[in-house]
Amino acid sequence: TDLPPSDAVDAASESNRKVPSELISREVARRRTFGIISHPDAGKTTLTEKLLLFSGAIQLAGTVKARKSGRHATSDWMEIEKQRGISVASSVMQFEYREHVVNLLDTPGHQDFSEDTYRVLTAVDSALMVIDAAKGVEEQTIKLLNVCRMRDTPILTFMNKLDRECRDPLELLDEVESVLKIQCAPVTWPIGMGKNFRGVYHLLRDEILLFKAGEERADQEFEVVKGIDNPRLAEMFPLEIEQLKMEVELVHGASHPFDLEEFLAGRQTPVFFGSAINNFGVREILNALLDWAPAPRNRDATVRAVEPNEEPFSGFVFKIQANMDPAHRDRIAFLRVCSGHFERGMKIKHLRLGREIKVSSVVTFMASSREQVEEAYAGDIIGLPNHGNMQIGDSFSEGEMLQFTGIPYFAPDFFRSVRIRNPLKIKQLHKGLQQLGEEGAVQVFKPVHGGDLILGAVGVLQFEVVASRLLNEYGVDAVFEGTSISSARWISCEDKRALADFEKSSAGANIAFDASGNMAYLATSGVNLKLTQERWPQLTFHATREHA
Numbered sequence: 001t002d003l004p005p006s007d008a009v010d011a012a013s014e015s016n017r018k019v020p021s022e023l024i025s026r027e028v029a030r031r032r033t034f035g036i037i038s039h040p041d042a043g044k045t046t047l048t049e050k051l052l053l054f055s056g057a058i059q060l061a062g063t064v065k066a067r068k069s070g071r072h073a074t075s076d077w078m079e080i081e082k083q084r085g086i087s088v089a090s091s092v093m094q095f096e097y098r099e100h101v102v103n104l105l106d107t108p109g110h111q112d113f114s115e116d117t118y119r120v121l122t123a124v125d126s127a128l129m130v131i132d133a134a135k136g137v138e139e140q141t142i143k144l145l146n147v148c149r150m151r152d153t154p155i156l157t158f159m160n161k162l163d164r165e166c167r168d169p170l171e172l173l174d175e176v177e178s179v180l181k182i183q184c185a186p187v188t189w190p191i192g193m194g195k196n197f198r199g200v201y202h203l204l205r206d207e208i209l210l211f212k213a214g215e216e217r218a219d220q221e222f223e224v225v226k227g228i229d230n231p232r233l234a235e236m237f238p239l240e241i242e243q244l245k246m247e248v249e250l251v252h253g254a255s256h257p258f259d260l261e262e263f264l265a266g267r268q269t270p271v272f273f274g275s276a277i278n279n280f281g282v283r284e285i286l287n288a289l290l291d292w293a294p295a296p297r298n299r300d301a302t303v304r305a306v307e308p309n310e311e312p313f314s315g316f317v318f319k320i321q322a323n324m325d326p327a328h329r330d331r332i333a334f335l336r337v338c339s340g341h342f343e344r345g346m347k348i349k350h351l352r353l354g355r356e357i358k359v360s361s362v363v364t365f366m367a368s369s370r371e372q373v374e375e376a377y378a379g380d381i382i383g384l385p386n387h388g389n390m391q392i393g394d395s396f397s398e399g400e401m402l403q404f405t406g407i408p409y410f411a412p413d414f415f416r417s418v419r420i421r422n423p424l425k426i427k428q429l430h431k432g433l434q435q436l437g438e439e440g441a442v443q444v445f446k447p448v449h450g451g452d453l454i455l456g457a458v459g460v461l462q463f464e465v466v467a468s469r470l471l472n473e474y475g476v477d478a479v480f481e482g483t484s485i486s487s488a489r490w491i492s493c494e495d496k497r498a499l500a501d502f503e504k505s506s507a508g509a510n511i512a513f514d515a516s517g518n519m520a521y522l523a524t525s526g527v528n529l530k531l532t533q534e535r536w537p538q539l540t541f542h543a544t545r546e547h548a
């Protein structure tokens with residue numbers, strides 16, 4: 001008797017259901033959407049797993065790890081992924097903790113990472129930087145941090161592996177500040193390290209968290225001792241406590257106190273020490289994420305900034321994962337919700353195509369499985385299955401023309417020229433590359449002079465993925481060869497005459513057009529690029545370009 005008459009149900013599903021704006025604001029406020037940035041082996045997978053354990057999203061340690069190594073691959077759709085035992089495609093995990101909804105966007109940490117990694121960071125509101133405390137700041141961390149900086153994304157820092165012999169903590173902070181150009185505000189401070197790792201001192205709470213090794217349980221509590229002057233500490237470890245007092249004095253004098261505003265502006269990072277594998281310091285980082293990291297914020301679109309708690313739904317696609325099922329050539333577009341409320345079955349407008357679609361099937365990526373989502377709010381990620389009509393950078397709304405900006409293509413660092421063994425397959429090659437290019441799997445450049453297409457990638461693994469997919473999905477056996485190209489820059493120029501002169505000059509031989517028809521300069525060396533830039537001051541050479 002509680003059920004409404006069936007015609008009422010139909011009527012309601014006809015149009016998009018309106019959700020009160022207070023509910024939207026409440027849901028947005030409790031959301032945190034972040035990604036982990038780190039160099040391979042720093043402990044991202046381990047930390048991800050511990051975060052999920054805390055939330056109860058997974059029960060068993062080893063679940064994420066197993067997925068990484070391919071033993072338990074839920075996504076073994078791609079041959080190469082199985083072969084290499086790494087997850088080529090990044091995915092999304094959602095879990096709840098302390099009344100918050102946390103969306104963790106996985107960024108592949110492998111050195112052969114792809115543009116996906118970069119673009120995933122355009123969809124987060126904050127990032128957690130994991131550093132191996134024995135190694136300090138490494139190459140990939142630098143690259144990823146620079147991407148975060150493009151949007152002033154707030155960064156939390158976790159210094160991992162304190163259960164091993166590490167570098168001096170002060171030296172580590174110094175390195176972060178000088179190499180990454182971000183101010184450090186230590187929040188916890190390590191007491192000893194390696195075999196003598198005793199725990200961490202919480203500088204803001206004046207508490208000591210005692211370290212205990214080898215715990216795999218999520219509900220475990222570490223013992224807390226209040227006050228650095230507590231006589232119990234001096235009894236427990238007289239040597240380390242003297243050292244700690246000295247260091248804390250130094251830290252208070254030499255480093256910056258935590259400042260929420262500076263953190264939110266991306267200028268300061270709170271730093272935590274711990275050991276992911278021992279689950280130690282993980283809760284502190286999770287709490288900091290909920291307490292300090294921002295809820296979804298305004299997003300820039302071409303016409304105006306969009307606020308997350310506006311009632312109408314809007315969002316953009318930042319990633320495409322293709323051929324989940326090779327038999328159907330289907331793709332999943334990962335959409336970051338930017339405003340409003342999304343509900344399965346609602347109608348949304350695909351702005352680039354000017355078409356309204358009814359979204360009857362949606363996926364979200366829960367910790368261990370793909371599930372149907374019923375609803376989502378700003379900050380959430382939803383997966384829209386499609387047959388290739390959705391592209392990276394596409395915006396969706398309930399009708400308003402809101403093209404979101406800031407979803408860039410990055411100038412590739414690696415180049416290959418591509419040939420095919422069977423010339424009769426040239427059409428399939430072009431079709432395949434066109435589609436793979438649209439998906440963001442690789443960038444395709446057509447030089448103005450000379451025949452072979454040039455592929456560009458930010459990680460060399462992308463070439464293997466493309467070769468394997470060309471063969472399996474398009475039946476094209478392509479040969480990739482090294483080229484003399486070392487970097488690419490997109491070119492823009494207001495002065496049409498200067499641009500025409502440039503095209504006619506000797507540098508013009510290095511011009512190519514990308515898949516969307518944008519002009520690029522393919523430089524043969526760093527010196528060549530620099531000289532060309534100096535010679536053509538009227539032209540701007542861009543290292544990124546926005547989606548067309």
Ligand code: G4P
Pocket residue numbers: 038039040041042043044045046047065109160161162163164274275276277278
């Ligand atoms: P990644 O995703 O960033 O690449 O790193 P991952 O978590 O896979 O960790 C890399 C290695 O570092 C793993 O060892 C992992 O066990 C270890 N590790 C992570 N956190 C800690 C820590 O707090 N202390 C110590 N001592 N080690 C840590 P592995 O030998 O490569 O893998 P496995 O055989 O242990 O699985």
